[in-house]
Amino acid sequence: MTEFTLNAQARTDLGKGASRRLRHALNIPAVVYGGNKPAESVTILAKEITKLFENEAAFSHVIELNIDGAKQNVVVKAMQRHPAKQFIMHADFVRVVAGQKLTAIVPVHFINEEAPVKKGGEISHVVGEIEVSCEAKDLPEFIEVDLANAEIGTIVHLSDLKAPKGVEFVALAHGDDKAVANVHAPRVAPEAAEGAAE
Numbered sequence: 001m002t003e004f005t006l007n008a009q010a011r012t013d014l015g016k017g018a019s020r021r022l023r024h025a026l027n028i029p030a031v032v033y034g035g036n037k038p039a040e041s042v043t044i045l046a047k048e049i050t051k052l053f054e055n056e057a058a059f060s061h062v063i064e065l066n067i068d069g070a071k072q073n074v075v076v077k078a079m080q081r082h083p084a085k086q087f088i089m090h091a092d093f094v095r096v097v098a099g100q101k102l103t104a105i106v107p108v109h110f111i112n113e114e115a116p117v118k119k120g121g122e123i124s125h126v127v128g129e130i131e132v133s134c135e136a137k138d139l140p141e142f143i144e145v146d147l148a149n150a151e152i153g154t155i156v157h158l159s160d161l162k163a164p165k166g167v168e169f170v171a172l173a174h175g176d177d178k179a180v181a182n183v184h185a186p187r188v189a190p191e192a193a194e195g196a197a198e
Contacts, residue, residue, distance in 0.1 A: 003064070004052060004055075004057075004058050004061050004062070004063040004064065005063065005064045005065075005066065006044060006048060006049065006052055006063055006064070006065050006066070007044070007045070007048060007066045008030065008032075008042040008043065008044045008065055008066065008067045008068075009042060009043050009044075009067070009068055010040060010041070010042055010067055010068055011029070011041050011042060011043045012041075026045065026046045026047065027043045027044065027045060027046060028043065028044045028045075028046050028049050028088055028089070028090065028091060029041070029042075029043055029090055030042050030043070030044055030049075030090065030091040030092065030093060031091075031092050031093070032065065032067070032072070032074055032093045032094075032095060033092070033093075033094060033095070034094040034095040034097070034102070035072075035094075035095030035096070035097045035100075036097075037095065040067065042065075042067055044091070046087070046088070049088055049091065050087070050088060053079070053088065056107050056142075057141050058076070059076050059079075059104075059105060059106065059107060059129075060075075060104060060105075060106040060107065060139055060140060060141050060142065061075070061139070061141070062074070062075055062096050062136050062139070063075065063076070063093070065093060072095055073095070073096040073136070074093035074094060074095055074096060075093065075094055075096060075102055075104045075136070075139065076091065076092070076093060076104065076105065077092040077093060077094045077103070077104070077105075078091070078092040078105070079091050079092075079105075096136040098135075098136070099135065100135070101133050101134060101135055102133070102134070102135070102136060102139075103131055103132065103133045103170055104131070104132055104134075104139055105129050105130070105131055105132075106129060106130055106131075106132050106139070106140055106141075106142060106143055107128065107129050107142045107143075108125075108127060108128055108129055108130055108142065108143050108144075108145055108180065109142045109143070109144050109145065110123070110125065110145045110147060110181065111144060111145070111146050111147065111148075112146055112147050112148035113147050115147060115148045115149070115150065116147055116150045116151065116152065116154070116183045119151065119152060120152065120185070120186070121150070121151075121152040121183040121184065121185065121186075122183070122184055122185070122186050122187075123147065123150075123181060123182075123183055124181060124182050124183075124184065125180075125181050126178070126179045126180055126181055126182065127178065127179075127180050127181075130143050130158070130169060130171075130180075131169070131170040131171065132163075132167050132168065132169060132170060133167070133168045133169075133170050133173065134166050134167040134168065135166060137166075138164065138165065138166035138167055139167075140164045140167055143161060143163075143164075144161075145161060145180055145181060147181065147183070150181075150183045151183065152183055152184065152185050153183065153184070153185075154182065154183045155179050155181075155182045155183075156179070156180045156181045156182065157177045157178065157179055157180060158171060158172045158176075158177050158178050158180060159172060159177045160180075161180065
């Protein structure tokens with residue numbers, strides 16, 4: 001299992017203006033909370049956090065966060081990116097407490113996508129990540145969505161997915177059976193597309 005570590009510094013300069021100044025200095029504002037301790041505002045070097053999250057697995061693993069030499073285990077709760085440029089603007093981390101459930105965002109991996117495509121279907125991914133609730137030891141690296149048996153017209157919902165042992169889908173627990181993917185007929189019939197090309 002990969003070890004994920006991140007260095008941070010405590011910050012007292014808060015507010016939008018302070019956050020803007022931090023980002024200009026190539027630092028990212030972040031907040032650490034949970035675990036029956038007060039929330040901490042920290043700053044992380046932009047290049048460090050960007051490098052860490054180039055590895056998709058970092059989103060669904062426990063990260064050792066070193067704040068001015070004091071280490072604590074955390075997971076990513078939320079990540080705010082710039083809408084156009086996609087760089088990270090802010091991060092929220094939740095402390096990991098042994099035996100206590102946490103919520104985390106886990107990426108979705110779609111497999112056997114060629115099966116419905118061979119039947120003439122097109123696949124639309126509705127979500128790329130799912131919020132889960134579990135203990136840190138049960139945190140999955142990703143949630144697998146198998147499309148091997150999907151027919152044209154199939155909508156895959158959260159309730160169709162097999163949650164790993166000890167893992168609960170947060171939306172489903174709140175009665176929201178979200179669509180994850182759907183298989184639909186091509187928007188344009190192949191003959192019509194050929195006619196247009198001629």
